[in-house]
Amino acid sequence: MTAALSIKNLRKTYGNNFEALKGISLEVQAGDFFAVLGPNGAGKSTTIGIICSLVRKSAGEVSVFGHSIDTDFSSAKQELGIVPQEFNFSQFEKVRDIVLQQGGYYGLPRAKAAEQADKYLKKLGLWDKRDTPARMLSGGMKRRLMIARALVHEPRVLILDEPTAGVDIELRRSMWEFLREINAQGTTIILTTHYLEEAESLCRNVAIIDHGEIVQNTSMKSLLKRLNKEVFVFDVEGELKKAPELAGHIVEWVDEHSFEVEVEKGQSLNHLFAELTRQGLEVVSMRNKANRLEELFVSLVASSRGEGTDGV
Amino acid sequence: MEFNAQMVALGTIVRKEIKRFSRIWVQTLLPPVITMSLYFVIFGKLIGSRVGTMDGISYMQFVVPGLIMMAVLTNSYTNVVSSFFSAKFQRSIEELLVSPTPNVIILLGYCAGGMARGLCVGALVTVVALFFTDIQVHSWPLTAGIIFLTSLFFSLAGFINAVYANTFDDISIVPTFVLTPLTYLGGVFYSVSLLPEFWQWVSHLNPILHMVSAFRYGMLGTGGENVGFAFAGLIVFTAVLFAVGLHLLKSGKRLRA
Numbered sequence: 001m002t003a004a005l006s007i008k009n010l011r012k013t014y015g016n017n018f019e020a021l022k023g024i025s026l027e028v029q030a031g032d033f034f035a036v037l038g039p040n041g042a043g044k045s046t047t048i049g050i051i052c053s054l055v056r057k058s059a060g061e062v063s064v065f066g067h068s069i070d071t072d073f074s075s076a077k078q079e080l081g082i083v084p085q086e087f088n089f090s091q092f093e094k095v096r097d098i099v100l101q102q103g104g105y106y107g108l109p110r111a112k113a114a115e116q117a118d119k120y121l122k123k124l125g126l127w128d129k130r131d132t133p134a135r136m137l138s139g140g141m142k143r144r145l146m147i148a149r150a151l152v153h154e155p156r157v158l159i160l161d162e163p164t165a166g167v168d169i170e171l172r173r174s175m176w177e178f179l180r181e182i183n184a185q186g187t188t189i190i191l192t193t194h195y196l197e198e199a200e201s202l203c204r205n206v207a208i209i210d211h212g213e214i215v216q217n218t219s220m221k222s223l224l225k226r227l228n229k230e231v232f233v234f235d236v237e238g239e240l241k242k243a244p245e246l247a248g249h250i251v252e253w254v255d256e257h258s259f260e261v262e263v264e265k266g267q268s269l270n271h272l273f274a275e276l277t278r279q280g281l282e283v284v285s286m287r288n289k290a291n292r293l294e295e296l297f298v299s300l301v302a303s304s305r306g307e308g309t310d311g312v
Numbered sequence: 313m314e315f316n317a318q319m320v321a322l323g324t325i326v327r328k329e330i331k332r333f334s335r336i337w338v339q340t341l342l343p344p345v346i347t348m349s350l351y352f353v354i355f356g357k358l359i360g361s362r363v364g365t366m367d368g369i370s371y372m373q374f375v376v377p378g379l380i381m382m383a384v385l386t387n388s389y390t391n392v393v394s395s396f397f398s399a400k401f402q403r404s405i406e407e408l409l410v411s412p413t414p415n416v417i418i419l420l421g422y423c424a425g426g427m428a429r430g431l432c433v434g435a436l437v438t439v440v441a442l443f444f445t446d447i448q449v450h451s452w453p454l455t456a457g458i459i460f461l462t463s464l465f466f467s468l469a470g471f472i473n474a475v476y477a478n479t480f481d482d483i484s485i486v487p488t489f490v491l492t493p494l495t496y497l498g499g500v501f502y503s504v505s506l507l508p509e510f511w512q513w514v515s516h517l518n519p520i521l522h523m524v525s526a527f528r529y530g531m532l533g534t535g536g537e538n539v540g541f542a543f544a545g546l547i548v549f550t551a552v553l554f555a556v557g558l559h560l561l562k563s564g565k566r567l568r569a
Binding site: 014105 | 403411564
């Protein structure tokens, strides 16, 4: 089966000799929901820039559904929808006009472009703002406008660069639902994000880039399986003077009502609860201290830099 | 991209450009009409009535073709340079660059937008001129050909300026320090035959002089000794600018990282 996106030995050196990409290779299968993670300056946006032709590559090959961006750029671009990190539409034009024009740039006849524009403006909750100049929209609305614009020609691959940056939680979750919906309908989605919870919740496969190289390229499940320990916070009823002693666990007192317990992979939570009950502690709530993927991400990036790992 | 789809993309760019300058007509269409009206009143009517004839025709009739030409070339240039640079500045040009629209369509679309504004202002100035004098056209094909090519030439020049520009200052340098002096010294208000021989020779290096003279000949039928040269020159230089514009888009200079 032809990959939705295929990248081979992609390199980019900018004019100031900064080597942003050091020969990365990547394949994203059709229908996948794929996360590209990495710290700031890792090369994520450069990669996306090359795929959508806003950045000129130094070497390597990129193809979208088998169409090379060098030799068959028109077909390759037709398959792609791009939602960039920065707002990149005219602030003075009306919302509907922006989406409609994008349809025209992809060769959609005006009536068809209008139909598509209206469909996505309604789906993304922008229909009431269709005649509003883009500069009057809130940050979240501007992001949704860019998604509507990217989808107007119904691409088979949608690439989103930090789509929920600066978006409030409610809106972020509604955008997740929308992205899940279009992915279920067959659109391949590739997204970069700083919200690791977002990647964990949405994506099936993941690549981690650091310093222009791919550090990990695997499924989200197998990545999370590599997590060896987690820290849970327990809230208890009554006053807690010190951390309870729990054999086989590192325990830290947090305050009069809570403490943290480190649980290694394979250790029984039942046993832990039984011990707490035996010591007369009434647990009223329990939560994971940190995002699991975040811990893993920090550890993998540190490992790739030769800074040592802890617990992975 | 198939031909029909390319035409849709071209139509989209042209429509967007026309919509843009129509939306801000107080900044784009009205000022040149007011300025040219003042020129007609002051130079054509008040001063012109004391000048008498120029190259055998009334001074008012003499300045009308030059003022129309001045309006067309200035507005064609200004429209493309400001619109394309603004798209670069706001990064909305990326909407086009990520799409399958070929470079030649992008270039043609922006130039068509510049020509639409230039010719629209030219038509308005012509209407204003009708309040001051009768307008005859000696040769419609020549008049239309020269005005069309001039408008395209300056639209292309505006496009190239916009590609190289990094700041808003950069888009006003050429109009202020190159275009305006060349236009004022390009035989709009006087016949170069009034100048000493050396300055006549220098004036003939100014391309705008040839455009204005050819246009004046097309309208009035006088002073047409260099029309063929002007026409051929315009075609050659327009083709050169078109090739440069296309090369800049293809190479991605100042547009792609």
